[in-house]
Amino acid sequence: MVSDKKIALLGLDNAGKTSILTAMRKKFDVPAHVKGLKPTLKVERSSFQFLDHIIYQNDFGGQRKYVDEYLAHKVRYLSGIDLLYFVIDIQDSLRFEEAYKFLEEVLAFFKEMKYSIPIMILYHKFDPKLKEDPTIVNNRLRLQDMLKPLQENFEIHYYETSIFAVKSIIHAISKGIYFLYDHTVAIQKFVDDMVKKMDNVMALLIFEQNGIELGSYFLDHITLQIKKKILILYEMAQYRIIDENLNTFEFSDRLDPFTKISGTIQSFEIEGLRFFILLILEEHDEQTIIDQFNYFENNHAEFNEILKAILLDDYPVDQALNPN
Ligand SMILES: Nc1nc2c(ncn2[C@@H]2O[C@H](COP(=O)(O)OP(=O)(O)OP(=O)(O)O)[C@@H](O)[C@H]2O)c(=O)[nH]1
Numbered sequence: 001m002v003s004d005k006k007i008a009l010l011g012l013d014n015a016g017k018t019s020i021l022t023a024m025r026k027k028f029d030v031p032a033h034v035k036g037l038k039p040t041l042k043v044e045r046s047s048f049q050f051l052d053h054i055i056y057q058n059d060f061g062g063q064r065k066y067v068d069e070y071l072a073h074k075v076r077y078l079s080g081i082d083l084l085y086f087v088i089d090i091q092d093s094l095r096f097e098e099a100y101k102f103l104e105e106v107l108a109f110f111k112e113m114k115y116s117i118p119i120m121i122l123y124h125k126f127d128p129k130l131k132e133d134p135t136i137v138n139n140r141l142r143l144q145d146m147l148k149p150l151q152e153n154f155e156i157h158y159y160e161t162s163i164f165a166v167k168s169i170i171h172a173i174s175k176g177i178y179f180l181y182d183h184t185v186a187i188q189k190f191v192d193d194m195v196k197k198m199d200n201v202m203a204l205l206i207f208e209q210n211g212i213e214l215g216s217y218f219l220d221h222i223t224l225q226i227k228k229k230i231l232i233l234y235e236m237a238q239y240r241i242i243d244e245n246l247n248t249f250e251f252s253d254r255l256d257p258f259t260k261i262s263g264t265i266q267s268f269e270i271e272g273l274r275f276f277i278l279l280i281l282e283e284h285d286e287q288t289i290i291d292q293f294n295y296f297e298n299n300h301a302e303f304n305e306i307l308k309a310i311l312l313d314d315y316p317v318d319q320a321l322n323p324n
């Protein structure tokens, strides 16, 4: 499925927009990747695969001449946007006024066009070591005050992000994307996306702690009998994981004389609630299974952020800014 969602990242030059997108792509060693970034020339369009579909993102270079160009031709540049991330460098208080004016003009255009889209304000470069720095804290308060009038017409969400705490970025970006969907659709998209990134998936299921299924994928043509067996395996694995206080539990089994599977279950704790993701792979050579399980394991932190973004309406900023 291809989505026609158009996402824009706007903000002044040097605010960190391209760095944020780089962080979303790379996830690891982000500061090193970001070091050599050049200013974006006008608008860089790329597609960004985040869910089971492609999202078109527009990284708007923030140099003055470009901003003037966008504002002079708003229809050309700013039409049809479904979601806006507006990035402000929290360390650069001398440019708050300029950033505000830019945002104000963009929102005035959205209002005129009757776009009521989510507006995500990223207070960026809110580096973990500056979390309690009085200047930065004060800058945040100032911005909050400045931006208040804009809330009259728009649903505005605020996030503190830093490339030194990649999960703060994953959180803010995912949150915005999931605002475009309701919870159930969002979770199902998340499941479909994971399946797409792996091979040999027979089933992938997300449950909350009472065993209510939030999202599911089963390979086509799988029999009801086998589905039932998978659910029994899930119950067994969930029991083990709780009983033995584990984060993850792997197993293999035979579902019928012809069907051997390997499975793993991961547990997530989100605001005191527990969630489980069950992955069942069709039998394959050992290395393939190990690779798939490793992929699943290595992405635990990211899955956790995405689930949080989908499931929680509010998320403590402090937590997001903890490096890893
Ligand atoms: N301390 C700190 N520096 C950052 C962070 N994110 C980005 N930077 C730095 O900010 C500079 C500018 O980043 P870019 O991502 O190129 O900024 P941009 O908003 O895309 O700029 P334009 O393309 O000109 O609009 C780079 O030198 C980054 O290293 C952050 O979270 N913390």
Ligand SMILES: [Mg+2]
Pocket (backbone or CB within 6 Å): 017, 018, 019, 038, 039, 040, 059, 060, 061, 062
């Ligand atoms: Mg850029």
